[in-house]
Amino acid sequence: MKYYIITGEASGDLHASNLMKELKNEDAQAQFRFWGGDLMQAQGGEMVKHYRETAFMGFVTVLKNLKTIRANFRLCETDLLNFAPDVLILVDYPGFNLRMAAFAKKHGIRVHYYISPKIWAWKESRVKKIKAYVDRMFTIFPFETEFYKKHNYEVSFGGNPLFDAIENRENKDETFDHFIERNQLSNKPIIALLAGSRKQEIERILPVMLQVIPRFPDYQFVIAAAPSITKEFYASVSKGNDLSFVYNQTYDLLQQSKAALVASGTATLETALLRIPQVVCYKMSGGSIAYRLGKMLLNIKYISLVNLVVDKFVVKELIQQYCNPDNISKELDLIINDEVYRSKMLTNYEELNVHLGGAGASARFAKMIYEDIQAIKA
Known part of the structure; x- marks a missing residue:
C-alpha cells in the first residue's frame, strides 16, 4: 500500500521513521512518500521536502515567509494527488497538517493523525477541524485520550513511541x-x-x-x-x-x-x-x-x-x-x-x-494503521 507522511520537525522525523520501520513489517509492499527528515529517509521512499525547509515558528517569521509557505501548500497538494496514497499520515505540525487534512478529505483520501497536535494546551477549537477531517486519531498520552473523549471523539491510544526510540x-x-x-x-x-x-x-x-x-x-x-x-x-x-x-x-x-x-x-x-x-x-x-x-x-x-x-x-x-x-x-x-x-x-x-504503557508502541500503531486501511479496502 502507499503511505504519504507529513511531519515538520526533528521529533516528528524520529517517530515517523520508527512507524515506517514497523509499517514495513506489517506491509511488505509498503511505498512511502513524505515530508520529513534524515531518519525517515533512511527507511526508504521518496522525500519531497526536508523539515528544515518548512519549519517556520512565530507570527513575524510566518509573515516574512508567507510566499514560501503558500508555495509549500500548493506543492504538497499537487504531490499528494499525484501519488494517490491509500492513507495520509499526519504527524503533529498542526498549522500545515490540518490544512492538508481538509484537502485530503475533500479529495477522498483517508486521513490518519499520528501524534496529536497539542490542542489540549492551546487552540482547543481546532478539535472541530480534527473531527471534521481526520478519520483516525492516534494518541500517545492518556490525558489526550481523556481530552478527546470530552469532545465526543473516539481516538486510539497505543502507548508512547519514545520508549521504542x-x-x-x-x-x-x-x-x-x-x-x-x-x-x-x-x-x-x-x-x-x-x-x-x-x-x-x-x-x-x-x-x-x-x-x-x-x-x-x-x-x-x-x-x-x-x-x-x-x-x-x-x-x-x-x-x-x-x-x-x-x-x-x-x-x-x-x-x-x-x-x-x-x-x-x-x-x-x-x-x-x-x-x-x-x-x-x-x-x-x-x-x-x-x-x-x-x-x-x-x-x-x-x-x-x-x-x-x-x-x-x-x-x-x-x-x-x-x-x-x-x-x-x-x-x-x-x-x-x-x-x-x-x-x-x-x-x-x-x-x-x-x-x-512501555515499549512496543510503534509496532502497535503500525498494526492499527495497516488494519484500518485493510478494513476500508475490503
Missing part, C-alpha cells in the same frame, strides 16, 4: 570514557543543554543557560545541537563562549550526563525516560506580560510533559521571567548535590512507565 538507540551500553573520547570532551562530569530545535527558541533560551556555566566550574556543559541548526548559528547566539556540541547524539549525551537543562517539549520526557535529573527552562517573547497572558490562555497546569503525564510536580519549571541564571543555578545545584532531592525526582520518573 530510547530502547533501540545506538550506543546504549557506551561508557563515559568512550563517549568523551569519541567527542573530544574533557573528563569533567557533564551537564547537558537542550535548548530547543528551532532558532527562535534557541535565541531566547540558550543565552540564559550559558550564564549558569561560570557557577559550576567542576562541570562541562555540552549542547545537544539540533540537526537543522549550524554551529555558526550557535556561535552567534553564544557571543564568544567556547562551547562543546554533539550532533545527532542527544540520547548518548543525556545518558552520560549528571543533569540537564531542558527547554520545554518532548525533550523533557526523553530526559526523564533516560533517568536524568533536569531543570525545565522556557522563555518566549513578550516578557512578564506574555507570561500572564499565557497563564490565562493555556488549558494546562504544567508545561513539561513529565509533570503533565503523572499529573503532579516532578520537575521544576522555570518559565519566562523566572527562567533566569539565579533560579536555574539554585535548582541545578539541588539536583546535582542534594541526594534526597535528586532521588525523589528519579523515583517519580518511574511513574511514567505506568502511565505510558
Whole structure:
C-alpha cells in the first residue's frame, strides 16, 4: 500500500521513521512518500521536502515567509494527488497538517493523525477541524485520550513511541570514557543543554543557560545541537563562549550526563525516560506580560510533559521571567548535590512507565494503521 507522511520537525522525523520501520513489517509492499527528515529517509521512499525547509515558528517569521509557505501548500497538494496514497499520515505540525487534512478529505483520501497536535494546551477549537477531517486519531498520552473523549471523539491510544526510540538507540551500553573520547570532551562530569530545535527558541533560551556555566566550574556543559541548526548559528547566539556540541547524539549525551537543562517539549520526557535529573527552562517573547497572558490562555497546569503525564510536580519549571541564571543555578545545584532531592525526582520518573504503557508502541500503531486501511479496502 502507499503511505504519504507529513511531519515538520526533528521529533516528528524520529517517530515517523520508527512507524515506517514497523509499517514495513506489517506491509511488505509498503511505498512511502513524505515530508520529513534524515531518519525517515533512511527507511526508504521518496522525500519531497526536508523539515528544515518548512519549519517556520512565530507570527513575524510566518509573515516574512508567507510566499514560501503558500508555495509549500500548493506543492504538497499537487504531490499528494499525484501519488494517490491509500492513507495520509499526519504527524503533529498542526498549522500545515490540518490544512492538508481538509484537502485530503475533500479529495477522498483517508486521513490518519499520528501524534496529536497539542490542542489540549492551546487552540482547543481546532478539535472541530480534527473531527471534521481526520478519520483516525492516534494518541500517545492518556490525558489526550481523556481530552478527546470530552469532545465526543473516539481516538486510539497505543502507548508512547519514545520508549521504542530510547530502547533501540545506538550506543546504549557506551561508557563515559568512550563517549568523551569519541567527542573530544574533557573528563569533567557533564551537564547537558537542550535548548530547543528551532532558532527562535534557541535565541531566547540558550543565552540564559550559558550564564549558569561560570557557577559550576567542576562541570562541562555540552549542547545537544539540533540537526537543522549550524554551529555558526550557535556561535552567534553564544557571543564568544567556547562551547562543546554533539550532533545527532542527544540520547548518548543525556545518558552520560549528571543533569540537564531542558527547554520545554518532548525533550523533557526523553530526559526523564533516560533517568536524568533536569531543570525545565522556557522563555518566549513578550516578557512578564506574555507570561500572564499565557497563564490565562493555556488549558494546562504544567508545561513539561513529565509533570503533565503523572499529573503532579516532578520537575521544576522555570518559565519566562523566572527562567533566569539565579533560579536555574539554585535548582541545578539541588539536583546535582542534594541526594534526597535528586532521588525523589528519579523515583517519580518511574511513574511514567505506568502511565505510558512501555515499549512496543510503534509496532502497535503500525498494526492499527495497516488494519484500518485493510478494513476500508475490503
